[in-house]
Amino acid sequence: MALLEVKNLGISFGGLQAVQGLNMSIESGHLYGLIGPNGAGKTTAFNMLTGMYTPTEGIITFDGVNITGKGPEYISKAGIARTFQNIRLFNAMSVLDNVKVGMHNRVTYSMLDGVLRTKKYRDKEAEMNEKARRLLDVFGIGDKADYAASQLPYGQQRKLEICRALASDPKLLLLDEPAAGMNPNETQELMETVRKVRDDFGIAILLIEHDMKFVMGICEEITVLEYGKTIAHGDPQTVSNDPEVIAAYLGGDDED
Numbered sequence: 001m002a003l004l005e006v007k008n009l010g011i012s013f014g015g016l017q018a019v020q021g022l023n024m025s026i027e028s029g030h031l032y033g034l035i036g037p038n039g040a041g042k043t044t045a046f047n048m049l050t051g052m053y054t055p056t057e058g059i060i061t062f063d064g065v066n067i068t069g070k071g072p073e074y075i076s077k078a079g080i081a082r083t084f085q086n087i088r089l090f091n092a093m094s095v096l097d098n099v100k101v102g103m104h105n106r107v108t109y110s111m112l113d114g115v116l117r118t119k120k121y122r123d124k125e126a127e128m129n130e131k132a133r134r135l136l137d138v139f140g141i142g143d144k145a146d147y148a149a150s151q152l153p154y155g156q157q158r159k160l161e162i163c164r165a166l167a168s169d170p171k172l173l174l175l176d177e178p179a180a181g182m183n184p185n186e187t188q189e190l191m192e193t194v195r196k197v198r199d200d201f202g203i204a205i206l207l208i209e210h211d212m213k214f215v216m217g218i219c220e221e222i223t224v225l226e227y228g229k230t231i232a233h234g235d236p237q238t239v240s241n242d243p244e245v246i247a248a249y250l251g252g253d254d255e256d
C-alpha cells in the first residue's frame with residue numbers, strides 16, 4: 001500500500017461541492033503535484049488531508065492507518081506536515097525559534113523540566129538547536145539563525161516555512177504554492193531545494209503550485225482539478241498535452 005491513499009474524497013459546503021471523488025496514491029519518496037485553476041479545490045483538499053476540514057465522503061489512509069476525520073494534532077503526529085499559501089511565520093521570533101516551533105510535537109520534556117531547567121530540558125534543547133541549525137543549512141540560511149524572521153527577504157521566509165514543516169519529521173510534506181511571489185531565480189533555487197529535500201530526507205512531497213514551469217519541472221505525477229473534480233492525472237507530459245487541461249487553463253480568468 002502507498003504511503004498516502006485517498007479514495008473518493010469529497011467535501012461540500014452547503015450547496016457547493018468543493019471537492020468530489022478525489023483519488024490519489026502517493027508513494028514514499030514521490031514528488032506529486034495537485035494543480036488546477038483558482039477555486040478548483042486544491043487548498044480544500046490539503047485542508048482535508050491535514051484534518052482542518054472533515055470530509056463529507058471518502059477515506060484517507062496514511063501509512064496504513066485510516067486518518068479520515070482525525071484532527072490536525074493527530075495528523076501532524078502521524079507524519080503529515082504542511083506549509084500555507086500565505087506565509088505564517090512568527091515575525092518577531094528568531095529564525096531558529098521559528099524552526100523549533102515545528103518540533104513541538106516531538107518535545108519530550110515536561111513543563112516542570114522547562115521551569116527548573118533540568119538536565120533533561122537542557123539536553124533536549126541542545127539537540128533541538130542543533131537539528132534546527134542543520135535544517136537551516138540545507139536551505140542555505142544557517143547564517144541567519146539569529147535574525148528575526150521578519151528580517152529575511154521574502155524568498156528566504158518561504159524557505160523558513162518549509163524548514164519549520166520539516167522540523168516535525170514528516171513522512172509526507174504538503175507545500176501550498178511554495179513559489180508564490182518568488183522571482184525566477186528564487187523559483188529555480190527553490191526547485192533544486194525541494195528536490196534535495198526529497199532526496200536527502202526520503203519523504204514524499206505533495207505540492208500545489210500555479211507556476212507550471214515549477215510543477216512540470218519537478219513533479220513525477222500530477223492530478224488536475226477543475227471545479228472540485230479530477231479532469232486529468234498522469235505524468236507531466238500526459239497532463240500538459242491533455243485537451244481538457246489546456247481548455248481549463250486557457251478558459252480560466254486567473255493568472256495561470
Ligand SMILES: Nc1ncnc2c1ncn2[C@@H]1O[C@H](COP(=O)(O)OP(=O)(O)OP(=O)(O)O)[C@@H](O)[C@H]1O
Nearest residue numbers: 013016018036037038039040041042043044045085
Ligand atoms: N470553509 C469554506 N466554506 C465555504 N466555501 C469554501 C470553504 N473553503 C473553500 N471553499 C470554497 O471551495 C472552493 C475551492 O476553494 P479552494 O480554496 O480549495 O480552491 P483552490 O483550488 O485552492 O484555489 P486557489 O488556487 O485560488 O487557491 C471555492 O469555491 C471556495 O470558495
